Structures are given as structure tokens and as C-alpha cells.
């Protein structure tokens with residue numbers, strides 16, 4: 001039995017997406033910029049896909065820029081605005097590194113969050129005011145729609161109101177990579193000028209994503225060359241990838257209303273099973289007051305007295321694929337900047353476990369995880385507990 005509970009890292013590719021891609025890998029290999037029949041077939045597929053991806057993003061087809069994934073979309077949004085307009089970037093302390101790193105690299109600033117990973121709007125306003133006063137005004141503000149580690153959904157309409165008031169010339173970007181499968185982006189990210197998504201987080205293939213560029217946001221390209229994507233992102237289109245992303249997006253648009261409550265119920269059962277069934281397991285967002293809006297798909301717990309990496313190893317051996325949420329390219333787990341920003345004590349953060357569910361997670365997967373994880377936690381605690389000293393020999397005790 002396998003319980004794949006790492007959808008936030010990458011979702012299983014939808015069979016429909018694979019089927020949709022195959023003709024463009026096998027027969028329709030034309031370059032969409034050409035004029036002959038094969039090129040025209042490829043272009044038609046890209047154009048049709050653009051319409052579906054625009055519907056997912058809640059923008060018009062002409063506002064979609066296809067990219068190589070979420071990282072490139074985030075970089076194009078932040079660096080593209082800075083290159084076009086100057087100024088400085090601002091983000092939150094809980095962004096994915098695809099946002100955090102370009103913001104820090106370009107002299108930007110990360111705004112504090114509260115214990116639920118929700119951005120502190122007062123702190124955001126103060127940072128924007130201070131930048132304005134100091135002569136380094138913010139030209140792009142990036143606030144993720146949903147956090148990839150703990151699943152908190154940010155109040156983006158409130159964020160937009162603060163940005164419009166305290167940095168009226170700044171573009172608002174949101175990284176909706178984790179949210180796209182679960183949130184109607186036309187509504188929840190409707191106030192953002194720039195919205196990033198990545199296909200492999202919602203059932204599409206890896207290596208393809210998109211940035212919505214709404215209205216007339218000034219954006220310099222990061223890749224120069226053939227002038228594809230209206231000059232905003234040069235490079236021959238990944239036709240099969242774009243078609244696969246659109247096939248997955250079509251499924252999301254059709255199924256989301258049913259999937260959100262279904263997956264949330266599984267997540268709640270998983271979380272309750274761990275918290276109620278094992279001592280010293282804390283649901284990371286449980287004590288947040290007020291409780292934040294959450295993705296239905298992420299169960300994040302902190303487990304006392306164990307180390308995440310050892311638990312992931314034991315869980316994997318017994319067929320449970322999970323994550324400690326924060327990992328670097330080497331595969332080693334690094335300390336979570338998200339939990340640190342939320343103020344989670346190091347003693348708990350070192351036992352962090354993210355179980356992320358998705359389109360094909362079922363009751364059997366939850367049952368299997370609940371059958372495996374409590375035993376693995378107990379075993380680790382026994383191993384990590386200090387040895388009990390042996391009693392003195394009884395024969396020498398005077399009576």
C-alpha cells in the first residue's frame with residue numbers, strides 16, 4: 001500500500017493531461033511560430049490552451065505569459081517589474097524561496113507574519129511608508145495566495161487595499177502556485193496585477209507554468225530572443241507541456257467545487273487522527289486565533305520528541321510519502337523559515353511534518369497513514385529517549 005501525501009511538492013500527473021500531451025510529443029512536433037501545417041497545428045493547440053489557462057487564472061488570454069514553471073513566473077513578476085520601473089521589492093517572510101530570494105537579492109524586505117503565517121497588515125503599511133520616506137519606494141509587492149508549508153490563505157483583498165493606499169504605484173504580485181487547484185483565482189487573486197501558477201502542482205507536467213499580467217503593468221522580459229509571448233518571454237513554446245497544463249486546468253475548473261470539501265474532510269480526519277491518537281502532536285495552525293483560512297489539502301503538524309527526517313525515513317519505508325515541507329535541492333531537510341517566522345519553537349519545528357493531499361487521495365491513503373505514523377513516532381521516541389539508569393544490585397541492600 002502506498003499513501004502519497006506529498007501533493008504540495010508535486011501532484012501525480014492526470015492521465016488526461018498525459019493523453020493530451022502525447023500527440024504533441026509524437027506527431028505534432030511543429031514550432032508554433034512557423035507557417036506550415038504542423039506549425040499551425042501546434043499554434044492552434046497553444047492558443048486553445050491559453051484560453052483554458054486564462055480561465056484558471058481569472059484573466060484574459062492575452063494576459064497569459066507561459067513560463068517554465070512557478071519559479072520562472074515568480075522571477076519574471078518581481079525582476080521584470082524592477083527592471084522596467086526601478087524601485088524596490090517587498091514580500092512576506094513566509095514566501096517560497098522563488099520569491100524570497102529575488103526580493104532579498106534586489107535589496108527588498110520581508111514583512112512579518114503572525115502565528116498563523118498571515119501577513120501583518122500594519123507592518124506591511126509601515127514598511128511601504130518607510131520605503132517611500134527613505135526614497136526607495138516599493139514598485140512590486142509580493143504576497144503569496146496560499147502558503148506551501150502550512151497552507152494559510154492570505155487575505156489578498158485586504159493586502160491590495162493596503163498596497164493601493166501606501167504604495168499606489170506598486171504592482172501587486174501573488175504566488176498562487178499552491179492555491180490554483182483549490183481557489184477561484186479570478187476572485188481570491190482578483191486584486192493582483194501579477195499571478196503565478198505551476199502545472200505540476202495541479203495535475204499537469206513539470207517544467208511549465210504561467211504568469212498572468214493583468215492590465216498595463218510595465219514588465220521587462222527576462223529572456224530575450226524570438227519575441228514569443230508578445231515579447232515578454234522569448235523561447236520556443238513547450239507545446240506538449242502547455243497542452244498538458246491546459247488539460248489539467250480544465251479538470252480543476254470542472255471538479256473544484258466537489259474536490260474542495262472532499263479533500264478538506266480527508267485532511268480533517270487525518271489531522272484529528274494524529275492529534276487525538278498520539279501524545280505530543282500539535283496541529284500547527286490549531287492554536288491560531290483567529291483561525292486563518294486554509295487550503296483544504298495541507299495537514300501540518302509538529303511532533304514533540306522526534307526529528308522530522310527520521311520520521312520521513314520510517315514513513316517512506318512503510319509506504320507513506322510525506323515531507324517536512326522545507327527541503328533544498330540536495331534533498332536534505334533545512335530549517336523552515338516559515339515556522340520560524342510564525343514563532344514556532346525550535347523544539348517543535350524540528351519535528352514538523354507536512355502531509356499534503358490532492359485530486360486522487362482517498363480514504364485508504366488516510367487509513368494507511370494513520371496506521372503507519374503513530375507507530376513510527378513511538379518507535380523514534382523510544383530510540384531518542386535517554387537510557388534509563390540500571391538500579392543498584394539488590395543483594396547488597398541491608399534489610
Ligand code: PLP
Pocket residue numbers: 008009068069070071072074096098144146147148175177178198199207209
Ligand atoms: N511557489 C510555491 C508556493 C511553490 O510551492 C513552488 C514549488 O514548490 C514554487 C513556487 C516553484 O514552482 P516550480 O516548482 O514550478 O518552479
